[in-house]
Amino acid sequence: MSLTSTARPGTAWTPLTGPAHSIALEVLLDGPLPRSELARRLDLSAGSLTRLSRPLLDSGLLVETTGAYDAASGRPTRPLDVNELSHGFVGVKLTADTAYAVLTTLRANVVTEVRAPLADRSPATCTATVGDLVRTLTARTGAPARDVRAVGVSLGGRVSPDGEVLSARYLGWESVPFGRALEAELGLPVVVDNDVLSLTRAEQWFGTARRCEHFALIVVGTGVGYGLVVHDRVLDRPDAGVGLLGHFPLDPAGPLCPEGHTGCAEAMLTRGAVEARAGAALRRLVGFEEVLDLAVAGEPLARRVVDDSARALGVLVAAVGNLTMPQKVLVSGENARLAEVGAAALRAGVAAHRSPHASSLDVHVQHTGFAEWARGAAVTAIRTFVLGDRR
Numbered sequence: 001m002s003l004t005s006t007a008r009p010g011t012a013w014t015p016l017t018g019p020a021h022s023i024a025l026e027v028l029l030d031g032p033l034p035r036s037e038l039a040r041r042l043d044l045s046a047g048s049l050t051r052l053s054r055p056l057l058d059s060g061l062l063v064e065t066t067g068a069y070d071a072a073s074g075r076p077t078r079p080l081d082v083n084e085l086s087h088g089f090v091g092v093k094l095t096a097d098t099a100y101a102v103l104t105t106l107r108a109n110v111v112t113e114v115r116a117p118l119a120d121r122s123p124a125t126c127t128a129t130v131g132d133l134v135r136t137l138t139a140r141t142g143a144p145a146r147d148v149r150a151v152g153v154s155l156g157g158r159v160s161p162d163g164e165v166l167s168a169r170y171l172g173w174e175s176v177p178f179g180r181a182l183e184a185e186l187g188l189p190v191v192v193d194n195d196v197l198s199l200t201r202a203e204q205w206f207g208t209a210r211r212c213e214h215f216a217l218i219v220v221g222t223g224v225g226y227g228l229v230v231h232d233r234v235l236d237r238p239d240a241g242v243g244l245l246g247h248f249p250l251d252p253a254g255p256l257c258p259e260g261h262t263g264c265a266e267a268m269l270t271r272g273a274v275e276a277r278a279g280a281a282l283r284r285l286v287g288f289e290e291v292l293d294l295a296v297a298g299e300p301l302a303r304r305v306v307d308d309s310a311r312a313l314g315v316l317v318a319a320v321g322n323l324t325m326p327q328k329v330l331v332s333g334e335n336a337r338l339a340e341v342g343a344a345a346l347r348a349g350v351a352a353h354r355s356p357h358a359s360s361l362d363v364h365v366q367h368t369g370f371a372e373w374a375r376g377a378a379v380t381a382i383r384t385f386v387l388g389d390r391r
Contacts, residue, residue: 033080038080065079084109086143087149090138121172121173123181199376245265250263274288278302330363
């Protein structure tokens with residue numbers, strides 16, 4: 001597949017390798033960039049840069065810009081940039097009951113979003129629903145909808161490099177060739193990925209951890225997820241979608257999780273766990289956001305529940321920091337507000353489980369809605385388009 005073509009099912013992905021890979025990535029992440037700056041960053045001669053960038057310009061992946069001047073000489077220059085609106089990507093996040101989809105530019109800026117409920121969780125229904133959402137987005141007029149290059153889909157579970165969903169807990173799937181089914185449905189390249197890994201990839205290229213070579217992402221929501229980047233590479237192992245961090249022990253006096261573990265991450269941090277503990281304390285049904293609002297308002301039982309969970313989250317942050325020694329730890333997901341409302345308890349949990357001689361952990365808290373999850377899936381598709389790397 002050439003970089004500007006629309007591939008049919010089964011068409012090969014053409015990878016960029018070596019310096020061409022590096023040129024495209026530098027410009028995508030930091031462009032527009034003068035050729036002199038690109039040559040300096042990549043240790044290339046002017047002639048080599050011209051030769052290597054020509055195919056990227058011919059393909060339409062890169063463009064020359066005007067109106068800039070070299071800082072040293074004052075002469076006019078034509079920096080290289082990506083034509084962001086000439087390439088569109090669709091990202092889809094599948095939950096147990098809803099499909100969320102976004103249309104993005106080449107730099108993962110969201111142009112528009114749609115969603116649809118799932119009538120059931122069967123692969124056939126999910127394929128049809130995702131197909132309808134993608135067609136809705138690609139039918140919209142103007143760039144980049146008319147030039148959608150690839151589709152990314154993320155879900156909670158284990159996914160093979162060829163797009164087969166090996167297991168998906170919330171959908172009840174085992175060994176479903178979902179990527180191939182979607183490519184047949186859409187006639188577009190499709191890449192399927194674990195949702196936490198997709199979100200990690202988005203943070204690495206376009207988010208808080210951009211240009212950070214070593215960081216960890218902790219996601220708290222319906223479940224607990226974990227992504228790790230080391231030496232600028234997302235660690236994508238076969239066990240990445242198993243949810244291993246969800247059963248990391250945090251509080252020996254905590255409640256039980258559904259699998260019988262005492263005080264593990266799922267028992268302390270998930271939305272259902274917080275709601276259950278608060279409901280038992282307040283003796284009524286209570287939603288997650290209401291628990292946080294009550295804690296902010298000073299309701300003592302809600303505050304106790306929030307602080308217990310936030311302290312446990314601090315223990316988890318400290319453990320990740322101790323074991324992997326990242327430059328940054330990102331706390332994300334639908335439950336991220338827990339870290340803000342319980343900030344003092346979180347800091348206490350970190351301090352209690354980290355050496356006073358260790359460097360201070362750089363912790364960033366960010367809210368993640370389903371549009372951001374879908375954007376993460378789009379970034380996986382963008383990576384495939386730019387680098388020819390399905391994962």
